[in-house]
Amino acid sequence: MTTTDDVPTVSAAELVAGRRAYELDRRHVFHSWSAQAGLAPMTITKAEGCYVWDGEGSRLLDFSSQMVNTNIGHQHPRVVAAIVEQAQKLCTIAPSHVNDARSEAARLISERTPGDLDKVFFTNGGAEAVEHAVRMARLHTGRRKVLSRYRSYHGGTDTAVNITGDPRRWANDYGDAGVVHFFGPFLYRSRFYADTQEQECERALAHLDEVVAMEGPGQIAAIILESVPGTAGIMVPPPGYLRGVREICDRHGIVFIADEVMSGFGRTGRWFAIEHAQGGDGESDPVVPDLITFAKGVNSGYVPLGGVAISAEIAASFDERTYPGGLTYSGHPLATAAAVATITTMAEEGIVENAARVGAEVIGPGLAELARRHPSVGEVRGIGMFWAIELVRDRATREPLAPYGGTSESMNTVVAECKRLGLLPFANYNRIHAVPPLIITDEQARAGLAILDEALEVADRSR
Template sequence: MELELTTAKEIVETSQKYNLHAWTVQGSSKPLTMIGGEGIYFWDGEGKRYYDMSSQLVNLNIGYGNSKVIKAIQEQAERLAYSSPSFAIDVRSQLAKMVVELAPDNMGKVFFTLGGSDANENAIKIAKMVTGRYKIFSRYLSYHGSSYGAANLTGEPRRYTCEPGIPGFIKFFDPYVYRSPVPFADEEAASHYYLQQLRDQVIYEGRDAVAAIVVETITGSNGVIIPPKGYLNGIRRICDEFGIMMVCDEVMTGWGRTGEWFAINNFDVKPDIITFAKGITCGYAPIGGVIVSKEIASYFDDRFLNCGLTYSAHPLGCAAGIATIEYYQETGLIAQAKERGVLLGRILEDLKEKHACVGDVRYIGLFSAIELVKNKESKEPLVEFDHDPDKVMSKIIGTLCARGFFTYSHENTIMVAPPLIITEQELESAMAIMDDVLGEVDKSL
């Protein structure tokens, strides 16, 4: 196939003319070109190389150019490129078995989707079908997708365009200890406070009306908010008390990002439903899914499962998923992510100590965020929530990008979540760029 567009300028101009770009004002959109990638790096149309320090959208865990996954997709495309979801095919069956066996041991079956949004859509439907209830709890600082149901599940400003919302979606507050007005003695005290609020809210909403409590196991784009000790265990207890489904959104944290196959494994908790996407194929082909407990799986043995998608369990996605999981296993990449996370944590703590603009750093495995402030003592955020008219954060991200450090920000936090294949030397070199740029932010305070 010979491409008509040969220069970076042509690619950008044509893209601006014909593409609608996500999450941006179209007239001011200036997309970066991407021509190729290898390992943790990609390069633009001018040949400039970038450290990909967000794994694109926290999904490119195995980096660019993985020959094992590429070959699996090629071979599957030649053998069977598509099959209706109603058929049993080898890669579909094998991937389902692998997913369930790697999930917590209470899990029974998986329903495959195309990505995270439709995984969460179907998790909502399943919880409603099983419980016969209609209210769904989720947190204010959450992102669960942008399709209509997933956007109603989402708590942060990306839900606003889908409002007025669907009846039954209820929001509750995150255990955001760094920004809590309450001076907690320890993590357990914080968990007790937030859990008591949640339990009261369930009662006030009607304990027999709540179908599910949905949480990102670790809050992702909204600042890598790691739950305090005992918090997720407490949600499990509340769900058990009132017959509510506990749903963990692992779209961003699943498949090794935190140094475990699933982030929930860090907390010794077993949810009823887990949603996933991103790291199962690392973007090489689209696939996501909903893993349900054995109890939920058996519920549908004699009841109709009212879920379906034309591209559910697409053969190319299944082939990519099998190859990706095998690559994780063959290389010990998930254990390595935990090991590299220790180094990343040390670097982040050093940045927090050194820079006046760094209020907090949060990290687990290779999943982390840097929260920027105007004043460390008052914790005043560098930009207000959902209000950055001077594009302060965009300018910081632009400066990082200009120096070869690619990532993204949300509100007043910067995401740092490199591919799991990153070496210690690469991690230290990339974070040296971050150090320099934060120094410039310090001078602007």
Template structure:
């Protein structure tokens, strides 16, 4: 246990956290002097890496001018970041509601959808994570929701597309797209379309599998939302801000949502920040009526300053171009080669610097290497993989039967190759055992 710190998602007496004392670029260091290549960007938020001096200086400069101001006042740093985000999101958007993180962003997006439509229900996918506050954990599909129930009973879950483990017996991505959209529409009808305020989707599902939607799926969701008067919320908390090679992940799929939620990569978590980018149409709802929500630290200047600097760095250093290049030229072929070499690799998938390696006991049956939501002895193979990586200086991202590749967007090509080498060696050892 870590003294008086109560840790999230943990049995307090069964943990022994690594004591991290410093970080620089794509590496962090513990109190024993061990360096770890951060292949998970902490919680997939550290887009511009540890110790970025430009982000740090932006916080210092803002602190010299104004440390904090409550959200009812106008502040130039907050206003400038909102303007930048709206302009980059597209002409249909008009404003930004700032929050302290992703869960609060999703909470407020749902509140906005309900206020705009006058409806209550919200639909979300089973394979999803939207946060740990009350509505956000209800929206979440993964097992972290279970212990928090009952919560918001007006949330309805559905099956999103997942061609490798299709719930619809699809043989390819075209069938998966068609059948998952047909499933979603039937559920809308049976739930009562007039009762549904919003559909919320991670543009690319993050923790629950790096599930890249098949071509046509998100435009199909957009069409269903338009047909039934439902608000489309794109959760870009993890997938946004360059992770997939575009500023907003929806740009990969030619679709415009009504609300975009963000956090994490907007300023690499240097100071907590999230928000909702709101369409001009929805923001009209509160033109002459007070919006029923707010946060003491909404748009905190010390958080917005590194957000502005992040966008400058993205432009000046051509971050999006390098993410696309590294993803396609380095990561994709390397993971596909691992799939060819190791029988435990069932599928690899991803975009930009956002990838998953799905591990199986049998390629024919696609039985997962460890059971869904495995823990204890059942999770031993994945724990072995993670242990090998850590012993060899790489901090991996492991979830259920999957290994993810999500390093900082500023990782050097040499570091990226080194991390993939360790993943490769860990898979070789795991393949021999299983």
């Protein structure tokens, strides 16, 4: 595992290049999800392992994994070498042709998916994966409606953003996408007046069952769920929930799509988060979706890549009829070579196991201690290397430190303090997410928790 702290500082030339990059960025780059005029984006001059260096030369421990995608860490030498080797051999080729990197990546992914999801359609990222999964479900069933939970994120393209259940959908939603939203289980902010996880699970499934009945089961092509919702708050589903969703889908011939774009490839301490819904040993009685969407961790974002893992039944729908979709860069050799190197390295270096162990032994207990110490922490929740810290103004009322769909001066101050102290956090609304690379060591994890401890004092004072 390459996690050394003994790395060079940023050189004067790199700082000059960073300043030039910032000037050009503000002159020419149009940023996503942002009002452009007030932006002052951080410059990153270099990265290695669990660290990045900003435009001033300061080193920050990356507790964000950028967009929760650098699962294998920054600049892993085996992945970088694989990209270089592939570039020297075959940089690109049309997707209609076989290339060995794509074939091997498909094999490695299929070996890790549950059940019979043994065919892989490659995309350029997670949103496209969702787009194609929904298209497959609609064509397979001959139905149009798709059900998705509130407090979810599925991507920024047209279908994916309409399926999304958070405020980023609002400006893009004209009510004509064939999407119906429902409430999923979230005990801390329960919509079902539940007191226990068991009640929350039972009532959430009853709610979903009723939504299906009211919308017309014969009209519904798919139910899509993040196996563990990510950007929306890292809400680990209670035991039995995903199995209950599977049962509802089976009863009505609805396709079950598990969105593992963020939670897949080791993030939760398993190759896929839906494995946590299996039997107690993680092997028996699996919950198997019909389609799995993936991206991000499949190659840690080193080259853009996503895809859909497809069940035998749905794949057979297109044995005799053309699948009406494709991409110029589907299974791009550089991207899939990076995936082969990433998956192989993660397996050989025990990186998924490291995520499970550090999460259970260091980050989980450490965050629980922070919750005990800081009145601004309403709840911590998570699994593996996938944790959320819910910040509130009042523990009794659970009033969030920032409004749903927005931010606040208090949250901005907490994030700024994290950065000042050397931590790059992932922040969304009233939450800080602890989602470092899966290669993180115990020592690095404790260092990050110590910075969070200090930064949360700012949150305590600003309530």
